[in-house]
Amino acid sequence: MPSPEKTTGQAPYRGLFIDGVETSPEGRETLAILSPRDGKIIAHTVHAEASDVDAAVASAQRAFKGSDWGKMPDRTRAKLVYKLGDAVEQHLTELYELETLNNGRPTRETRAQLSKLPDMFRYNASLAMAKRDAVIPVEGDYLAYTLRKPVGVVANISPFNHPLLIASRNLAPTFASGCTTVVKPSEYTPLTLIRLWEIFRDAGLPPGVFNIVTGLGATTGAALVGHPGVNKLVLTGGTESGRAAGAAAARNFAHQTLELGGKTPVLVFDDFDIDQAVDYAAFGAFIGAGQTCVCASRHIVQRSIYDEFVAKLAAKAKGIRVGDPFEKNTQMGPVISELQRQRVLDFVKIGQSEGARLVAGGAVPANLKDTGGFYLEPTVFADVTPQMRIAREEVFGPFTVVLPFDSEEEAVRIANDSPYGLAAALRTKDVTRAHRLADALEAGVVWVNDHHRADIAFPWGGVKDSGVAREGGLESFDYYFHTKAVMVNKSADRFDWFETEMRDLRMN
Numbered sequence: 439m440p441s442p443e444k445t446t447g448q449a450p451y452r453g454l455f456i457d458g459v460e461t462s463p464e465g466r467e468t469l470a471i472l473s474p475r476d477g478k479i480i481a482h483t484v485h486a487e488a489s490d491v492d493a494a495v496a497s498a499q500r501a502f503k504g505s506d507w508g509k510m511p512d513r514t515r516a517k518l519v520y521k522l523g524d525a526v527e528q529h530l531t532e533l534y535e536l537e538t539l540n541n542g543r544p545t546r547e548t549r550a551q552l553s554k555l556p557d558m559f560r561y562n563a564s565l566a567m568a569k570r571d572a573v574i575p576v577e578g579d580y581l582a583y584t585l586r587k588p589v590g591v592v593a594n595i596s597p598f599n600h601p602l603l604i605a606s607r608n609l610a611p612t613f614a615s616g617c618t619t620v621v622k623p624s625e626y627t628p629l630t631l632i633r634l635w636e637i638f639r640d641a642g643l644p645p646g647v648f649n650i651v652t653g654l655g656a657t658t659g660a661a662l663v664g665h666p667g668v669n670k671l672v673l674t675g676g677t678e679s680g681r682a683a684g685a686a687a688a689r690n691f692a693h694q695t696l697e698l699g700g701k702t703p704v705l706v707f708d709d710f711d712i713d714q715a716v717d718y719a720a721f722g723a724f725i726g727a728g729q730t731c732v733c734a735s736r737h738i739v740q741r742s743i744y745d746e747f748v749a750k751l752a753a754k755a756k757g758i759r760v761g762d763p764f765e766k767n768t769q770m771g772p773v774i775s776e777l778q779r780q781r782v783l784d785f786v787k788i789g790q791s792e793g794a795r796l797v798a799g800g801a802v803p804a805n806l807k808d809t810g811g812f813y814l815e816p817t818v819f820a821d822v823t824p825q826m827r828i829a830r831e832e833v834f835g836p837f838t839v840v841l842p843f844d845s846e847e848e849a850v851r852i853a854n855d856s857p858y859g860l861a862a863a864l865r866t867k868d869v870t871r872a873h874r875l876a877d878a879l880e881a882g883v884v885w886v887n888d889h890h891r892a893d894i895a896f897p898w899g900g901v902k903d904s905g906v907a908r909e910g911g912l913e914s915f916d917y918y919f920h921t922k923a924v925m926v927n928k929s930a931d932r933f934d935w936f937e938t939e940m941r942d943l944r945m946n
């Protein structure tokens with residue numbers, strides 16, 4: 439992770455974003471931001487201290503209660519959120535190019551991914567327009583109804599792999615619901631979020647609604663998630679980060695949405711076209727250089743097609759063009775950091791020492807060794823058994839394993855034998871099996887004959903150690919409210935519990 443240092447003054451220096459103003463407080467440490475394509479410093483950010491977090495939370499609290507946001511009519515706010523979607527759309531090219539520079543994903547990927555953002559804001563604005571409360575039939579002469587109230591200040595902690603998409607998945611319902619937020623972007627990839635903050639400020643988002651504190655997870659992040667002024671935590675990141683942050687937020691009884699790690703199983707049956715299965719395997723495993731929470735990291739393949747699948751996937755992986763993410767022909771960019779690259783290379787050694795067969799990759803590409811970037815070859819291990827570490831632990835790089843199975847029951851058993859439960863996928867032409875397995879797989883998301891597909895309306899999230907609650911769709915919008923229940927007595931009859939006759943009255 440970036441090490442705190444004094445600013446060098448050689449690259450742009452970005453400050454804190456609190457109350458509608460960018461500030462660079464005196465005496466703060468800074469963090470160097472590198473581009474993974476060549477390892478060069480592209481910016482410095484402030485390493486925010488606890489007092490900065492206090493200021494950001496206080497700003498978000500003021501905005502939440504204030505007339506410019508908290509008391510703004512819902513319809514007016516919804517129209518403003520819709521305009522934020524338009525503002526994102528006007529800046530898409532700039533945003534996806536900056537995303538590529540900062541996280542190393544090829545522009546083909548960042549362009550495809552960020553093109554979803556404008557509708558994310560419009561969708562949530564529409565939900566705000568269409569928001570309804572409920573009248574609840576109750577016993578007796580009463581009118582019972584709900585008032586869904588925004589929860590308040592949201593701490594939004596985002597990861598490096600989809601910096602803008604994931605932060606926005608939460609910013610959109612935060613704004614549409616009337617909440618306010620303090621965002622702590624990944625210490626590796628804060629730049630697009632900072633740019634988004636400027637775009638939203640210029641589009642008329644009132645000061646204090648959207649604040650950013652930059653810094654490390656263990657310091658700035660921990661100060662934010664444990665802050666008593668935070669009413670809801672949304673964190674996307676590794677399972678251990680989620681466990682620590684979730685525990686801290688729980689001390690203040692904050693609501694939580696945690697989107698954490700995974701080890702996605704992919705069940706491949708012999709009734710499915712094998713070449714298409716291999717194409718999906720490469721798509722599932724290697725986009726984002728394998729740094730996606732749902733990347734296809736365990737291929738569980740029917741034994742009748744196992745050897746052919748392994749040979750074809752190895753050939754496909756070897757053919758993927760790795761290189762500079764700004765080059766038009768590049769199909770896979772670098773991983774985020776030297777640390778992450780070393781972690782993947784360590785898992786290559788672990789796989790070999792466990793007796794698995796390396797059939798593709800496993801090294802730094804020879805032609806990219808001197809670029810300064812953090813490149814790796816797409817890596818495939820075969821002859822893997824379910825107990826091996828490479829079949830159980832999240833690697834988070836261009837690294838996938840292939841295991842054989844003999845029966846459907848065995849395939850499901852292997853798939854579900856994991857602490858994770860984020861996503862699962864299957865490849866079959868048998869429609870009854872597809873539905874049976876969609877039900878049986880322990881995961882928050884299941885893909886039948888596809889991978890990575892999501893939608894602004896599609897609920898997203900995991901079970902088991904992959905997290906709690908959902909992002910996207912109606913579910914996510916609803917998580918930004920608490921329900922106030924109102925009971926109105928419609929009867930004019932007098933009520934006196936302490937009457938002298940002591941009749942059997944209804945008490946509650």
Ligand code: NAD
Pocket residue numbers: 595596597598599600604622623624625653654655656658659660663673674675676677679680682683696697698699700730731732832834860899900904905
């Ligand atoms: P990470 O856990 O290292 O960091 C994520 C964020 O949490 C960063 O902003 C970090 O600074 C912050 N953080 C870390 N410890 C913290 C603490 N104690 N308190 C507060 N904040 C803290 O994860 P990463 O390396 O950026 O991202 C990769 C991980 O994210 C993988 O495990 C991946 O599976 C997961 N992920 C999950 C989803 C999902 O939808 N479930 C999506 C993307 C990534």
